[in-house]
Amino acid sequence: xxxxxSSCGACKFLRRxxxxxxxxxxxxxxxxxxxxxxxxxxxxxxxNVSKHLLHLPLHQRSAAAITISxxxxxxxxxxxxxxxxxxxxxxxxxxxxxxxxxxKLISDVCFFGLRNQMYI
Amino acid sequence: xxxxxSSCGACKFLRRxxxxxxxxxxxxxxxxxxxxxxxxxxxxxxxNVSKHLLHLPLHQRSAAAITISxxxxxxxxxxxxxxxxxxxxxxxxxxxxxxxxxxKLISDVCFFGLRNQMYI
Numbered sequence: 146x147x148x149x150x151s152s153c154g155a156c157k158f159l160r161r162x163x164x165x166x167x168x169x170x171x172x173x174x175x176x177x178x179x180x181x182x183x184x185x186x187x188x189x190x191x192x193n194v195s196k197h198l199l200h201l202p203l204h205q206r207s208a209a210a211i212t213i214s215x216x217x218x219x220x221x222x223x224x225x226x227x228x229x230x231x232x233x234x235x236x237x238x239x240x241x242x243x244x245x246x247x248x249k250l251i252s253d254v255c256f257f258g259l260r261n262q263m264y265i
Numbered sequence: 266x267x268x269x270x271s272s273c274g275a276c277k278f279l280r281r282x283x284x285x286x287x288x289x290x291x292x293x294x295x296x297x298x299x300x301x302x303x304x305x306x307x308x309x310x311x312x313n314v315s316k317h318l319l320h321l322p323l324h325q326r327s328a329a330a331i332t333i334s335x336x337x338x339x340x341x342x343x344x345x346x347x348x349x350x351x352x353x354x355x356x357x358x359x360x361x362x363x364x365x366x367x368x369k370l371i372s373d374v375c376f377f378g379l380r381n382q383m384y385i
Contacts (some may be wrong), residue, residue, distance in 0.1 A: 179300065188317075190310045197308075205345045212349040216336060224317065225325045228348065229332040235355035242362045249369055 154178035159191055168198050172210035184217040274298035279311060288318050292330035304337040 155169030156162065157178040163170055169191075173182045185194055194213055198206050219228035226233070275289030276282065277298040281291055287310075293302045305314055314333055318326050339348035346353070 188313065189308065190313050193308065195311050201344060206335075209345045212346050215349055216347060220317075225329045225338060226332050228352065229335055232348065232351050232355065235352065235359055237361040238354055239362060242359060242366060246362060246366045246369065248365065249373075251315060253369075253373070 146257055154182045155186075155191065158182045158186060168195050168206075169210075172198075173214075181214045184221045185214055188217040188220045189213060192250065274302045275306075275311065278302045278306060288315050288326075289330075292318075293334075294328055301334045301338065304341045305334055308337040308340045309333060 152163040152175060153167055153170035154173035154175050154177040156167060157175055160213075169182070185191070189197075194210075197213070198209060201209055216228050217230065223230050258261075272283040272295060273287055273290035274293035274295050274297040276287060277295055279295075289302070293305075302311075303309070311334075317333070318329060321329055336348050339351065342349050
């Protein structure tokens with residue numbers, strides 16, 4: 146149980162009693178019910194996420210709940226690409242930075258090559 | 266309908282008749298039933314994905330089906346981080362490349378600054 150006395154964000158959203166063994170309560174606060182858990186339920190389904198978390202050891206559930214929320218919220222913002230849009234954007238950014246670095250190194254090789262020729 | 270005569274990968278997996286108006290058939294081939302669609306169903310649930318695709322205009326459904334499959338397959342491979350692991354890896358790679366580029370630029374500024382001082 147978490148949040149306002151008796152219910153976690155998931156149970157508040159699902160309008161059910163929150164028990165002491167609720168799998169969601171450590172990861173979804175009462176205040177996040179209408180934002181995070183609503184997205185998680187709409188995109189993944191509460192039952193699927195519950196099963197998924199229960200299959201994980203306790204120490205890994207927090208990271209799983211956070212990444213599942215991130216994927217769900219991303220999919221709500223961008224229904225076509227979801228968080229894969231972030232993967233694309235980062236790939237592109239990484240590619241651009243690598244190209245700038247590559248050009249910088251090539252221009253250095255040319256500059257120092259020319260400079261060494263002048264001193265020979 | 267797609268694939269081996271009468272069924273798409275989703276309907277093959279769900280063991281149901283594949284109709285001409287099946288929302289999955291253009292995006293899940295018969296051969297992908299036990300790989301892609303099994304993951305999609307396990308992680309998102311066929312019903313959620315069906316609703317999601319039906320809410321999108323036709324021309325965006327293919328990209329959505331691909332990115333949903335990508336997220337589902339990533340979550341099967343890495344149940345804790347899913348495709349968010351790729352986001353982390355790309356952020357780290359991008360950060361490292363930026364740091365190398367930054368150090369390269371700083372060393373150039375120092376080199377050319379010193380060189381100009383020698384010529385003054």
